[in-house]
Amino acid sequence: MRVYNFSAGPSTLPEEVLKEAQRDLLDFAGTGMSITEISHRNKAFEAVVNEASSLLRELMGIPEDYAVIFVQGGASQQFAAVPLNLMHTGTADYMVTGNFAKKAWQEGKIYGNAVKVADSSDRTYTYIPDVDAVPFSENADYVHITSNNTIFGTRFVKFPQVKAPLVADMSSDILSREIDVSKFGVIYAGAQKNIAPAGVTIVIAKRSLIQSPLPVCPTMLQWKVQDENNSLYNTPPCFPIYIALLVLRRLKALGGIKAINEINEYKAGLLYAFIDGSSFYRNGVVKECRSIMNVPFVTPSKELDEAFVKEAAGAGLVSLKGHRLVGGMRASIYNAMPVEGVKALIEFMKQFELAHK
């Protein structure tokens, strides 16, 4: 029996996508081969890459002068790729709004003067600093932000307006809301939340910015090389790219990002409204900074939190344990989480409160 999977990533995928992948697993596009077996030089696979990148361009409104590439290593590898491709003068600004934002900043320090221009650790990353009050550096090569903080359940609602190219790790909210790509220099995202199984990372980068990687940049981390080779410089992660294509097709059929954003706002709205109306559950994030993808919450005690996670799993609502840095619970309600999953969670929360209050 399928459960409702609230994992922060890897995370739930649309059931119809999985069923299509299952049906075709031994014979992809009539080739007599599995998508896991076909050569990446086969035209049938090249068509997968091309359609996936075209759909991504269409859905996100990516300008023509931006590269769209599929790479490996997750966002964590991009924490190095960002300075290795962009840090020319040796200074870059980082807004440290969570654990991964901090890791990105620390990786940046390997390659130059990575300046922590904002830091919300003083209140356990429960808010996003006012972007208009941040003392950005005069000559930074880029400004790095994490658009949605998976662990802490915050997101940027307003993005900084800066002279330097804005670089965003959008791993946990890409494709969940409309953004103006042209306002960004680089957007990157591990796919295992809103797009595909783990193993593929998407990079969207303004081509004019990525022409001179640092001399120590490994060839495989050079965005320019990946762009010039249509993500086929070496063997790509074929299966996750294929699933990404199925997910993107489905997203288009649903009405695109505008439509899914409405559903996401609705799902998150239901859950936050229930939490806010309860005296038993609490979400500690500053309201205007709340993520619509990751909703952390607690009960009145650690013991009850533990019981909640356990009993919820018994009821088919799994992976609700919060990150160890935060504790409590976290419901990740990405694009593929059905409204019914959120409703089932709220129903369970009601029952749990009645039983344990």
Next chain:
Amino acid sequence: MRVYNFSAGPSTLPEEVLKEAQRDLLDFAGTGMSITEISHRNKAFEAVVNEASSLLRELMGIPEDYAVIFVQGGASQQFAAVPLNLMHTGTADYMVTGNFAKKAWQEGKIYGNAVKVADSSDRTYTYIPDVDAVPFSENADYVHITSNNTIFGTRFVKFPQVKAPLVADMSSDILSREIDVSKFGVIYAGAQKNIAPAGVTIVIAKRSLIQSPLPVCPTMLQWKVQDENNSLYNTPPCFPIYIALLVLRRLKALGGIKAINEINEYKAGLLYAFIDGSSFYRNGVVKECRSIMNVPFVTPSKELDEAFVKEAAGAGLVSLKGHRLVGGMRASIYNAMPVEGVKALIEFMKQFELAHK
């Protein structure tokens, strides 16, 4: 209908493995989640990583003081990781026996004095230079070889005996023949030939060698970090690791590497014997250097080569086109290629010769 897929990589997987993956695609290990959806922090997934690495240790006889890690980016990314983890004095030796060996050497040059100590390009890489006659450097940090050259169809039968740690890219022959791991400092392999779908790369490294990566080494490329985190430093490529586990289980059940090596020798023996006995087909590789994984061959003309590839595909024998650097045909007959596939190829070759001679 399933075809016989002779692709050099990604390449054919055991049909029973694909069927198992298909059956369980929506519900992995009774979790109610797909292996593509389950958190990498879930114990059921950790068990996958642990069993896969244990099985690899057992099958290859990997000593306890070696790390076994699953990473991303393919062998091409390891071309950078090798110097970034090992190039301490700044000199390393490379035996350039093919296209990927050359790429590894070129990448090494980014980080130090990568010395080309041997080069078989004078005869289009159709042989492996005598390892006892190579002028290895006195103080190299390591000696890099490519154990099997996928494009050119050669392999090292005898490995160099060197003072410096021997580093081998075994992408296209790992698990195909018995080797003494203790004679190597590092072995790495993209999985998409003998192990799994594209997207996971295996690194086997003597721990004492990998404790001091270069300062510019990205965290994600530090083997030490991956080892200390049991390949779970960040989200790993879960699906390819899972398929690797199924392939390794099957290999063990078949009798391990000794058993598959006998089958591989038998398959390659059939094909080479047929080619050598023919006046129509030709394999240009020096006999004692012939690969048992990749068998390039030509007909008397380019036109016939083209016709061969096309007609073979029509007969359900696909991906036989040789690499553009070599032309002609190439039959990649990895562990998962059944004996029947090789026999069907030989039968087709006979018919084609009769029809076109």
